[in-house]
Amino acid sequence: MHKKYADQGLVAVSLSLDNPSDAKTRAQVDAFLKRNEATMINLMVEGDPDDWYTKFNVGGLPLVFVFDRENRRVKKLVGGDQVDYKTIEAEVAKMLKK
Numbered sequence: 001m002h003k004k005y006a007d008q009g010l011v012a013v014s015l016s017l018d019n020p021s022d023a024k025t026r027a028q029v030d031a032f033l034k035r036n037e038a039t040m041i042n043l044m045v046e047g048d049p050d051d052w053y054t055k056f057n058v059g060g061l062p063l064v065f066v067f068d069r070e071n072r073r074v075k076k077l078v079g080g081d082q083v084d085y086k087t088i089e090a091e092v093a094k095m096l097k098k
Contacts, residue, residue: 001089002040006094010070013039017052020044064088068095 002012016031018025020043026044033042045052056063062083066075075082 001062001085001092005096009091010096014038014040014042015057016042016044017049017056018044019049020046065084066095069098 001010004010006012010050010051016029018029020026020029052058058078059062060079062078062080064075064077064083065073066077068090073094077088
């Protein structure tokens with residue numbers, strides 16, 4: 001979606017809650033991003049991952065937040081049953097027209 005809609009204003013950010021100081025985990029995250037040709041902003045948080053899970057009220061993975069052009073969160077999708085990229089793309093395309 002990032003590649004497809006960036007010119008229309010979509011900003012996509014991936015965030016890993018894995019511990020970036022763990023070299024093995026860092027290598028796995030980097031390999032995943034490379035394998036998936038992730039061209040958007042990719043961040044790894046520092047600190048205890050459990051603290052971030054609490055701060056973001058994660059509740060399950062994968063987790064997708066969708067924000068509108070005014071930076072208001074309009075959707076929080078948690079888990080494989082909610083995170084359907086075709087549905088997310090349809091919502092994103094609709095919001096980009098506003």
